[in-house]
Amino acid sequence: MDKIEGVPLSQVRNPLKLPQKLQVLLAxxxxxxxxxxxxxxxxxxxxxxxxxxxxxxxxxxxxxxAIRDSVRGI
Incomplete structure (x- = not known):
């Protein structure tokens, strides 16, 4: 999760209104x-x-x- 861009949902869910929370859940x-x-x-x-x-x-x-590996000459 450290490599994914964005903000964790736990940091932004409390200020959201109920309809916004529902939209997030549906998505x-x-x-x-x-x-x-x-x-x-x-x-x-x-x-x-x-x-x-x-x-x-x-x-x-x-x-x-079945595929043979032509790089190794097989």
């Missing part, structure tokens, strides 16, 4: 709804191919297809 709910609607076909972590040990004949999968 937060819209954002959460958007985040929850995102689905992923795969899960895992992102790594540089040079940082991980190769486990199979492929280096990574993109759009459901």
């Amino acid at each position: 937060m709910m819209r954002l959460q709804k958007q985040w929850l609607s995102v689905s992923f076909s795969h899960h895992g972590s992102l790594d540089y191919t040079g940082d991980v040990q190769q486990l199979a004949d492929i280096d990574y999968v993109k759009d459901g297809k």
